[in-house]
Amino acid sequence: MGLSSPASHGYLGGMSTPAPELRPERQRKPDWIRVKAPTSKGYGETRALMRDLGLNTVCEEAACPNIGECWTKKHATVMILGDVCTRACAFCNVKTGMPRAVDPMEPTNVATAAAKMGLEHIVITSVDRDDLPDGGASHFVKVIKALRELTPNTTIEILTPDFRNKMEAAVESIVAAGPDVYNHNLETVPRLYPTIRPGARYYASLRLLEQVKRHDPRIFTKSGIMLGLGEERLEVHQVMDDMRSAQIDFLTMGQYLQPTPKHAKVIDFVTPKAFDAYGSIARAKGFLQVAASPLTRSSYHAGDDFRQMRAARDAQLARAAQKS
Numbered sequence: 001m002g003l004s005s006p007a008s009h010g011y012l013g014g015m016s017t018p019a020p021e022l023r024p025e026r027q028r029k030p031d032w033i034r035v036k037a038p039t040s041k042g043y044g045e046t047r048a049l050m051r052d053l054g055l056n057t058v059c060e061e062a063a064c065p066n067i068g069e070c071w072t073k074k075h076a077t078v079m080i081l082g083d084v085c086t087r088a089c090a091f092c093n094v095k096t097g098m099p100r101a102v103d104p105m106e107p108t109n110v111a112t113a114a115a116k117m118g119l120e121h122i123v124i125t126s127v128d129r130d131d132l133p134d135g136g137a138s139h140f141v142k143v144i145k146a147l148r149e150l151t152p153n154t155t156i157e158i159l160t161p162d163f164r165n166k167m168e169a170a171v172e173s174i175v176a177a178g179p180d181v182y183n184h185n186l187e188t189v190p191r192l193y194p195t196i197r198p199g200a201r202y203y204a205s206l207r208l209l210e211q212v213k214r215h216d217p218r219i220f221t222k223s224g225i226m227l228g229l230g231e232e233r234l235e236v237h238q239v240m241d242d243m244r245s246a247q248i249d250f251l252t253m254g255q256y257l258q259p260t261p262k263h264a265k266v267i268d269f270v271t272p273k274a275f276d277a278y279g280s281i282a283r284a285k286g287f288l289q290v291a292a293s294p295l296t297r298s299s300y301h302a303g304d305d306f307r308q309m310r311a312a313r314d315a316q317l318a319r320a321a322q323k324s
Contacts, residue, residue: 085127087199093259107146121303125159135163137170157181183222189235224252230267254296
């Protein structure tokens, strides 16, 4: 969880893989991405708390395959600004339409949930709100401030939309609020944007992440892509290079799964071995943290990954200090 001109990468010119089609078909999942239905006590308690506080989660809205594992551990990614998106990406299961008014109590309720769950790390995401003057940026700021006041020891990771034409001011205000991690997903390779993410622009998303670092280099930046949509290996490598040029610290890669027959079809199921190979290449390119597996999602194991990423940067800074 704004993008680009698909023809802008000259090296893609000779590639012939067709863009994914939208077909009413579903494919059988391989054994390595099947998960058990959630039934644990922890799952039920997390679900009940979200209901009591009137909060939405991307875990449910996006039909995440890891919901059973994460909710059992009382980890949840809270989705603010409602559960209706103003865009209709071909990969996403979130409802599309005209959203309701923003809930003024939501920042307090998010912080209350974090406190009750005793969270060390929380992930906050949102639907696209192109109907709002600032795209919802001020609401992100309010949520971050509420968390800092009520649970000051909780580290905060945000996963924002691109804010379309409001990006500059939106990012500046959110960065000033001081999240620990700023995530914005590129989702796929540039060539597939017109079909998979038609409401966005690839290079605008890269600029957003560059802007975060420009305003505050201390904030970790993070981005992810889905595999299995028809992308070529060299295209994935180029996305990695683009991310590193934008100083992105953390890369996530996971298997795309078709939410319903109306969504983009899975072109191929990428094997765990292939994910491992992509992960090795990404680490060699200099990412501080890489998560690459069929079931990897943006916020999967986010707290553990954040601690590892912070330790990696501390070690990197220590080595630099020794050399100076």
